[in-house]
Amino acid sequence: MENVQFMTAGQKYLTLRQWKRFLESGLSEEKFTKMLYHHLIQHCDFIAHYSREGFYGTYFSNGDSIVRFLSQFDTTNGVPRSIESHSTHWLAGGNDVSAEYYDINNEMCRVAAKYIPVLITAARVQQKEHDVSLARRLLAKHDVELIKEEVEG
Template sequence: MKELTLNDLAQSRGPGQLRDSKFMSAAEKTKVLKHWEMFLRGGLEKKYFSEALYKHLTNHCSFIAHYDIHGFYATYFESGDDTLHFLSQFDTRQGIPCSIEYGMTYWLTGDDYYDVNTEMCRIAWRYIPALEAKARNEQRHSDLTHAVLLLKKHGIDFPGGTV
């Protein structure tokens, strides 16, 4: 049996239009998609992380709230490794991605939000490689800075002195 792809999922649901669902209108879905792309295009900077996007991620994409928008941002975007983990939920290069917090695909395959969530994956596909490279670089820098501080703590000089 052929593995289901994101494109297969979208094709099986009909035309790529956003539709009203019980807790989110098509207009609200459009707004979230605009905020999503702005956030990705802005390099995941906090100033682009909107309340509407946060609420959609926690209400309809199977993410835990982490207390509030600030806790959520700190959880996923202040460490390169955590950012990579977050991005993996929207990365369709290996098929339909599972929720990183619950391990299932309902967030993407369920009837009410498949349209907006599938489109989020399609948008993310354009940005993920660059955002992954940025996250890996930031994590490397953070790790090396921490290593230098640990060496200094124990009286060991780092060759070259700085990272």
């Protein structure tokens, strides 16, 4: 990795290590560091959402949001687009400033590839549990009982 105006090679490696620890932790808020947050909002084309806590709440509070966030680092179908701007300039083909971070951003995608399948599976399970629980609460609120045959039929 190369030194650039706003990030040394050492800072890039440290951010990459923090990224890996964050993924390994199952996206633990404790492992979502200030340095990682700043890299995501400054060089990966994410909106800040006012603070690290606001960003975390936006992208990691439910399964659907987690899947959406991870899609930005999933290279399975080629160069992934930013989930905010829908462009690829954060990873390739951007301006000179964006290009200074292609090394770390591409490494983030490479590292994420190992964790994305497991994290997405867990996120989908989490979302399903949430959705089913919400559906049950809404049915109960309106005093509606769901009969199994209605679901299967």
